[in-house]
Amino acid sequence: MIDIYGKCGCNCGRCPAFKAHAKTMEDRKRCQNAWNKYLGTNLKKFKWIYCDGCQTPDPWKSGNILPDRGCYLRPCAIKMKITTCAQCSAYPCEELKGRIPGKDFRKRVTQRLGKPILEKDYRAFVEPYEGLKHLQEIRASLSPKEIVQMPEIEPLKAKIVDFPAALPFPRKKQSAFESLYRLIMNILTARTQTYARQELIKRRQQHFLSLLWVFGRYGKFIKKNSSHVVIDNETLGSVPDFKSIIRKRDNTLHSTIRQCFRIFRDYGARAEYVTVKKKERLLRLSFTKRAGGIDALKALKSYVSRLVDTFGEPAYAGAYRYKGESFKRFSMADMRVFMKKGK
Ligand code: SF4
Ligand code: SF4
Incomplete structure (x- = not known):
């Protein structure tokens, strides 16, 4: 076996799925078996476990699923024209730290197993993925000249309707709608400091929009002047819209949704999934002052209601998608629905 590091520092050369070891x-x-046991995956099939490696220019040419097609680190390093993240000026970025384990991985695996892992199994099935640890070693060997500066990143091109010149609202309400408009626009254009973050937002745009939509559609202010809207247990269990948000298996959030919650925070939107009684869970959303606070939250509810009243209820099409004019307009931050003729 030889060391071949992926962009994120994971050692493809020692991974059991690498082409040389998965013949x-x-x-x-x-x-x-090893991934299910040590990495906590729940893989039912094994035929597709075959990988040309992260550093191969076109690893999916032969139809492989691996390396992970959903990875947002690899495209970032490719745009930066670097071999590994260790060469990047933004190293270690939040996306890298959030996705790739470091030297504490063994401890985490041991805790989950409830017993120590055999040294040979650690070497074969855990150590190859301690990418942050490998990157640290690579970084230490680089000279300052080898570090590549992250450029200023262009926002994504998005279909966004201009904010109406004058909504028929008093100044304070208009400004709440402007805050909401900015939030949707930020999601659609993904202005970020790194390609990795932009790639992640791009891939999660439907999740973000669908989350905002469900909060606008089903969220309720429980008390007068409450700072958040709440989606109760009963709604979570009875409306299909939440199937892709909450995992049926253990009643927890899907990891993609947890990621969205984390990114939402950077925009001033605080989404939470909390337990109130023993088995009762709630989804909750509040906006910080920067995101327009409670007024912007009211604007969200009012915007979604107006869209539904005008264009009808969209049909939930699964996988964070809705079919219907109201959601289509929401996805373009089209607020002309409040103008006199609704156009
Ligand atoms: S997680 Fe991404 S960057 Fe890391 S080895 Fe896999 S495809 Fe490459
Ligand atoms: S921004 Fe993050 S993912 Fe992208 S190259 Fe730098 S460290 Fe790697």
Whole structure:
């Protein structure tokens, strides 16, 4: 085995899914068992476990699923024209730290297993993924000249309707709608400091929009002047819109949604999934002052209601998608629905 580091520092050369080690079905089955046991995955099939490696220019050419097609670190490093994240001026960025384990990984695996892991199994199935640890070593070997500066990143091109010149509202209400408009625009254009963050937001745009939509549609202010809207347990269990948000298996949030919650915070939107009684869970959303506070939250509810009243209820199409004119307009931050003719 030789060391071949992926962009994120994971060691493809020692990974059991790497092409050199996953030639037979027995190899792949062994990898599946190890990943389920040590990495906590829930893989049911093993035939597709075969990877050309992260550093291969076009690793999916032969139809492989691996390396992870959803990875947002690899495209970032490719745009930066660097071999690994260790060469990046933004290293270690939030996205890298949030996705890739470091030297504490063994401890975490041991805690989850409830017993120590055999040294040979650690070497074979855990250590290759301690990417942050490997990057640290690579970084220490680089000279300042080898570090590549992250450029200023262009926002994404997005279909956004201009904010109406004059909404028929008093100044304070208009400014709440402007805050909401800015939030949706930020999601759609993804102005970020790194390509990784932009790539992540781009891939999660539907999740963000669908989350905002459900808060606008089903969120309730429980008390007068409450700073947040709440979606109660009963709604969570009875409306299909939440199937892709909350995992049926253990009643927790999908990891993609947890990611969205984390990014929402940077925009001043604080989304939470909290337990109130033993088995009762709520989804909650509040906006900080920067995001327009309670007035912007009221604007969200009022915007969604007006869209539904005018264009009808969209049909939930699964996987964070809705079909219908009202959601289409919401996805373009089209607020002309408040203008006199609703156009
Ligand atoms: S997680 Fe991404 S960057 Fe890391 S090895 Fe896999 S594809 Fe490459
Ligand atoms: S911004 Fe993050 S993901 Fe992108 S190259 Fe730098 S460290 Fe890697």
